[in-house]
Amino acid sequence: MYQNLFDHIKKYVSLTSTDEGIIASALDCRTLKNKEFVLEEGQICSANYFVANGCLRMFEINSNGADQILQFGIDNWWITDYNSLDFQRPSKLNIQAVQSSTVIVLPNKIQDELFQKIPALERYFRLILQRAYSASQLRVHYIFNQSGEERYRHFSSSFPDFVQRVPQYMLASYLGFTPEFLSKIRGKKE
Amino acid sequence: MYQNLFDHIKKYVSLTSTDEGIIASALDCRTLKNKEFVLEEGQICSANYFVANGCLRMFEINSNGADQILQFGIDNWWITDYNSLDFQRPSKLNIQAVQSSTVIVLPNKIQDELFQKIPALERYFRLILQRAYSASQLRVHYIFNQSGEERYRHFSSSFPDFVQRVPQYMLASYLGFTPEFLSKIRGKKE
DNA sequence: CGATTCTTTGAAAACAGTCAATCTGTGTGG
DNA sequence: CCACACAGATTGACTGTTTTCAAAGAATCG
Numbered sequence: 001m002y003q004n005l006f007d008h009i010k011k012y013v014s015l016t017s018t019d020e021g022i023i024a025s026a027l028d029c030r031t032l033k034n035k036e037f038v039l040e041e042g043q044i045c046s047a048n049y050f051v052a053n054g055c056l057r058m059f060e061i062n063s064n065g066a067d068q069i070l071q072f073g074i075d076n077w078w079i080t081d082y083n084s085l086d087f088q089r090p091s092k093l094n095i096q097a098v099q100s101s102t103v104i105v106l107p108n109k110i111q112d113e114l115f116q117k118i119p120a121l122e123r124y125f126r127l128i129l130q131r132a133y134s135a136s137q138l139r140v141h142y143i144f145n146q147s148g149e150e151r152y153r154h155f156s157s158s159f160p161d162f163v164q165r166v167p168q169y170m171l172a173s174y175l176g177f178t179p180e181f182l183s184k185i186r187g188k189k190e
Numbered sequence: 191m192y193q194n195l196f197d198h199i200k201k202y203v204s205l206t207s208t209d210e211g212i213i214a215s216a217l218d219c220r221t222l223k224n225k226e227f228v229l230e231e232g233q234i235c236s237a238n239y240f241v242a243n244g245c246l247r248m249f250e251i252n253s254n255g256a257d258q259i260l261q262f263g264i265d266n267w268w269i270t271d272y273n274s275l276d277f278q279r280p281s282k283l284n285i286q287a288v289q290s291s292t293v294i295v296l297p298n299k300i301q302d303e304l305f306q307k308i309p310a311l312e313r314y315f316r317l318i319l320q321r322a323y324s325a326s327q328l329r330v331h332y333i334f335n336q337s338g339e340e341r342y343r344h345f346s347s348s349f350p351d352f353v354q355r356v357p358q359y360m361l362a363s364y365l366g367f368t369p370e371f372l373s374k375i376r377g378k379k380e
Numbered sequence: 381c382g383a384t385t386c387t388t389t390g391a392a393a394a395c396a397g398t399c400a401a402t403c404t405g406t407g408t409g410g
Numbered sequence: 411c412c413a414c415a416c417a418g419a420t421t422g423a424c425t426g427t428t429t430t431c432a433a434a435g436a437a438t439c440g
Contacts, residue, residue: 060331068331082320082324122309123305126319129320132323133323134271136327137260137326138273139330140326140330141250141258143333143366147395147396169418169419176334180398181395181396181397183420184396187420337427337428338427358386359385359386359387367429368428369386369388370387370430370431371427374389374428376387
């Protein structure tokens with residue numbers, strides 16, 4: 001059931017089977033249909049979501065009324081709005097399934113208690129947050145050092161399978177330009 | 191000596207005075223002159239740096255040979271290259287003082303040992319990493335949803351004192367445009 | 381005071397956005 | 411099975427923002 005997650009955790013820290021039992025009883029599993037939300041703008045984010053399979057997107061509605069995708073959540077990634085979670089403030093973001101997906105839910109209320117019982121789990125989250133933070137900084141690097149076209153070509157050669165899985169307009173939004181521009185890039189040369 | 195840091199930690203977790211003693215003995219304090227480096231491209235990053243006072247910048251040299259600033263480290267912020275630190279790989283980044291500064295050094299080798307003695311400290315880092323990650327995502331938001339000019343005006347009204355402290359070309363680099371463009375924005379209207 | 385480093389200014393060009401029309405594919409209901 | 415609706419993708423002309431390059435002007439530091 002939670003095997004994907006346990007395998008992922010064990011890449012970073014070790015867990016006893018007792019630990020696994022305790023963790024399992026704290027978690028919740030949820031299947032999502034395409035376009036189903038786990039967080040909508042205005043709500044206070046109450047959990048951290050582990051994408052066991054499928055794909056989610058985190059996005060905001062910008063001042064032009066268009067979606068701006070800040071992050072995709074794919075297999076074995078955690079996704080949540082830490083700003084809303086940490087400060088218990090209404091979120092400005094949405095988290096939505098982009099295809100039918102399975103997520104493992106770690107409710108915020110239970111998290112601290114769990115960390116006290118299993119310090120290794122807090123360590124695991126510290127480590128993946130370091131990676132996530134580093135990845136987010138790397139993203140800024142690509143935005144500033146590559147043109148839109150370079151960014152698209154680099155991204156689609158890095159994640160050729162992923163590019164097939166999501167609509168192009170979402171890719172354009174994630175990469176920071178318009179769907180029309182993406183279409184023109186693709187039209188140039190195959 | 192380390193009071194700034196202890197105060198900062200105590201905003202997130204509680205520490206006994208025994209804890210403080212243990213932590214203090216693991217730390218190192220270092221004063222930096224303007225333009226002094228704590229990390230240079232090619233080195234393996236060996237520590238996490240807490241800016242007690244002053245200001246540091248983290249930057250890379252891009253393909254045009256120009257600096258691209260990814261982050262500033264100001265009072266009470268930790269700064270390091272987690273990518274180099276976590277994987278013990280040569281860094282692609284530089285971390286350098288922008289003015290005379292004092293940093294508190296937490297060497298990587300000692301960190302894990304320290305976290306085992308004081309789990310609250312690992313919790314502290316998890317919490318500030320959540321904030322840092324969230325801040326980095328917010329930055330992507332601003333890059334994509336504001337023009338260069340809007341970004342500058344927003345940034346300088348948010349951090350009016352900071353804008354005075356660093357050269358304009360660094361500001362331009364951080365905000366993702368050229369020094370010439372920044373100069374033109376400023377020329378438009380004071 | 382001299383030398384470097386930083387900032388300003390202007391003209392031309394590149395990059396990407398906007399808007400509007402058209403095309404394509406896919407699924408649904410009759 | 412067809413017709414239709416609708417979401418997504420493409421195309422072209424036009425506009426705007428930001429870059430590039432070059433040169434000159436200010437500021438700062440030893």
